[in-house]
Each structure stands twice: as C-alpha cells, then as structure tokens.
Amino acid sequence: MSKNKKTTGDTYLGVGIGIGLPLGAVLGLLIFDELAIGAGIGLVFGITIGTAIDSENKKE
Template structure:
C-alpha cells in the first residue's frame, strides 16, 4: 500500500508542478520549456518530500 501512495504523491506533485511551472516559465522567461522543466523538478521534489514525510510517520 505504501508503494501506491508514494506513486500517488509523486504523480500529484508532477501534475501540479508541470503546468504551474510552464505558466510561470512562459510569463517570466517567455519560454514554455524552461518553466516546464523547472516545474517538473519542483513537482518531483515536493511529491518525494510528502511521501517521505508520510512514510516516516507510519
């Protein structure tokens, strides 16, 4: 079960970080790909951090 929740948090992090980063990258850098890359890294980081925090409490 913990494997599935880890994948869920990672997917949610990527799902939120990728579009948000793309929009911010388009606004700030005027380049969609740069923002999408930054958002992807941010999403993976946040999803992994949430998963690590939840796993530690269990």
C-alpha cells in the same frame, strides 16, 4: 492483515508532477517567454515536493 490490501506508493510524487508541470509552464511563459524552461523548473519542484511528502508519510 489482509492479503488483498493495496499499498499506494508515490501518490504525492504523481500529484506534485501533475501540479508542477502546468504551473511551471505558465510561469515559464510569463517570466522567460519559453515553455520548456518553465516546465522543467515546475517538474523539478513537483518531484522535490512530492518526494518529500511521500517520505514524510512513510516515517509514520
């Protein structure tokens, strides 16, 4: 085992937030005519999906 081995935690959480916010913002502008509502919904979905993928990878 190497002492200098980097552990990457919450990688998919960041990816989920990074993808969920812009997609939610666009959908919010198209559906609700409100940027903040869509961004909030996208943020929630991004956090949920990213956390689920992270926890699934930690089980292995």
